[in-house]
Amino acid sequence: xxxxxxxxxxxxxxxxxxxxxxxxxxxxxxxxxxxxxxxxxxxxxxxxxxxxxxxxxxxxxxxxxxxxxxxxxxxxxxxxxxxxxxxxxxxxxxxxxxxxxxxxxxxxxxxxxxxxxxxxxxxxxxxxxxxxxxxxxxxxxxxxxxxxxxxxxxxxxxxxxxxxxxxxxxxxxxxxxxxxxxxxxxxxxxxxxxxxxxxxxxxxxxxxxxxxxxxxxxxxxxxxxxxxxxxxxxxxxxxxxxxxxxxxxxxxxxxxxxxxxxxxxxxxxxxxxxxxxxxxxxxxxxxxxxxxxxxxxxxxxxxxxxxxxxxxxxxxxxxxxxxxxxxxxxxxxxxxxxxxxxxxxxxxxxxxxxxxxxxxxxxxxxxxxxxxx
Numbered sequence: 001x002x003x004x005x006x007x008x009x010x011x012x013x014x015x016x017x018x019x020x021x022x023x024x025x026x027x028x029x030x031x032x033x034x035x036x037x038x039x040x041x042x043x044x045x046x047x048x049x050x051x052x053x054x055x056x057x058x059x060x061x062x063x064x065x066x067x068x069x070x071x072x073x074x075x076x077x078x079x080x081x082x083x084x085x086x087x088x089x090x091x092x093x094x095x096x097x098x099x100x101x102x103x104x105x106x107x108x109x110x111x112x113x114x115x116x117x118x119x120x121x122x123x124x125x126x127x128x129x130x131x132x133x134x135x136x137x138x139x140x141x142x143x144x145x146x147x148x149x150x151x152x153x154x155x156x157x158x159x160x161x162x163x164x165x166x167x168x169x170x171x172x173x174x175x176x177x178x179x180x181x182x183x184x185x186x187x188x189x190x191x192x193x194x195x196x197x198x199x200x201x202x203x204x205x206x207x208x209x210x211x212x213x214x215x216x217x218x219x220x221x222x223x224x225x226x227x228x229x230x231x232x233x234x235x236x237x238x239x240x241x242x243x244x245x246x247x248x249x250x251x252x253x254x255x256x257x258x259x260x261x262x263x264x265x266x267x268x269x270x271x272x273x274x275x276x277x278x279x280x281x282x283x284x285x286x287x288x289x290x291x292x293x294x295x296x297x298x299x300x301x302x303x304x305x306x307x308x309x310x311x312x313x314x315x316x317x318x319x320x321x322x323x324x325x326x327x328x329x330x331x332x333x334x335x336x337x338x339x340x341x342x343x344x345x346x347x348x349x350x351x352x353x354x355x356x357x358x359x360x361x362x363x364x365x366x367x368x369x370x371x372x373x
Contacts, residue, residue, distance in 0.1 A: 005047040012040030027091065031080040038076065042069035053125060063121045064113050068105040070143055074150035075099070081154040081184070084177060085161035101142055108135055144195035151188035155181050166315030167303055168288045170281065170322075173351040264309060271295065271305070281321040284350040288314045319358045322348045326359070330371060340367050 016036040019029050045066035052059050075098035083089045112135050113121065158181035165172050280286050280294060291314075292302040306317050325347040329335050335343055341352055344367070349355040359367050 005043055005050065008043045009040050009047065012036045012043065016040065026083075027089065028080060028083040031076060031083055035073065035076045035080060038069060038072050042066050042073070045069065057118075057122050057125075063116075063125070064109055067139065068102050068109065071102040071105055071146055072099070074146050078150040078154045081157050081177075081180065084180075085157045101146060105139060105142070108139075140195055140198050144192060147191040147195065148188055151184045151191070155184040155188070158184065163313075166313040167307070168299075168314060170286050170315055170318035170348070171284055171350055171354060172315060173354050264305065267297070267305060268309060271302075275321055279321075279325070281318045281325070282346070282348045284345075284348050286318060286348070318348070320362060323359055323362045326367075327370075340371055 013036070016033050019025075019033040019036070022029060043066075045062065048059055048062040049064070049066055052062055079091075079095060079098075112133065113124075116124075158177045161177060162172075162181070165175055169175070274295060275281065278294075280291055283290075288303055289299045292299040295302065303314065306312055306314055310317065312320070322344075326344055326349075329343050329347065330340065341355070344352075344355040349358075356367060359365075359370070363370060
């Protein structure tokens with residue numbers, strides 16, 4: 001079991017180095033690499049603690065030294081998510097307040113455990129009598145609340161961000177953070193269950209502390225693989241592209257109003273004609289700013305018309321035209337020799353997953369079901 005923990009240490013360090021070796025690093029990359037470095041350190045300290053218990057306590061200094069670092073995981077992960085989803089993210093000194101639980105835990109453990117005589121530490125561990133001390137349940141509750149608050153907060157940020165980018169982009173697969181939201185929600189559930197198991201163990205013994213400790217870090221190793229794989233590939237929208245519009249300004253998702261002024265009516269008529277005749281949606285990289293420039297209006301004005309007058313976001317607006325174009329081209333005799341996916345690419349899609357998802361959302365059936373009619 002200890003060897004699995006060591007694998008987790010090396011896994012975290014390898015991902016840490018892979019992120020630092022990226023040619024173009026962003027603040028998000030540095031925050032994510034910090035998370036993996038701290039997780040590796042935490043896992044290594046946990047390994048030493050378990051090694052202590054199974055080999056006669058050769059390193060008495062390593063007594064609950066890993067526990068405070070658990071309170072660093074979620075604040076750093078939340079900052080990573082915030083850096084990906086906040087167009088105006090800058091690291092501010094106030095964020096250091098998130099380290100307060102970690103510092104308080106170290107201070108508490110210094111008085112309660114670290115300064116105790118070695119013999120007393122050994123008795124506490126062997127008998128697991130530390131579970132009866134007042135500080136143990138306090139730390140368990142703090143870790144539970146920390147994971148729930150930060151992971152839920154991160155999931156909300158991701159959900160808001162995924163809605164915002166559809167105001168600007170017609171293709172979001174590179175910058176979509178759906179995977180991260182699923183991971184945050186799953187993590188909140190899994191780690192809450194783990195910490196609740198520790199809490200229930202205070203009343204009804206479930207297993208030895210050693211086995212529960214190891215099991216939590218094994219789950220953490222799996223978590224690292226998923227986060228590392230996707231996090232290393234994740235682009236940062238605000239670092240890589242000039243948006244040309246403030247996604248976090250109010251007004252892009254205002255209440256829909258269908259009453260039109262003559263000017264708005266004329267513009268919508270021109271917009272729809274332009275979409276049908278020029279077909280700008282065939283460009284897979286078309287953005288709100290691109291289309292606004294072609295129509296000689298501001299991105300804010302175009303966004304307001306599409307969102308508030310047509311009742312759609314830019315993503316749905318453009319992809320609706322792509323689906324209609326696909327329907328037309330897929331039944332044309334000259335396109336019978338092409339696959340559905342190749343036709344979809346010609347219509348402006350550049351991702352199979354996006355095409356399938358959008359087609360199902362618009363038509364209620366899959367592309368294959370549509371073609372077999």
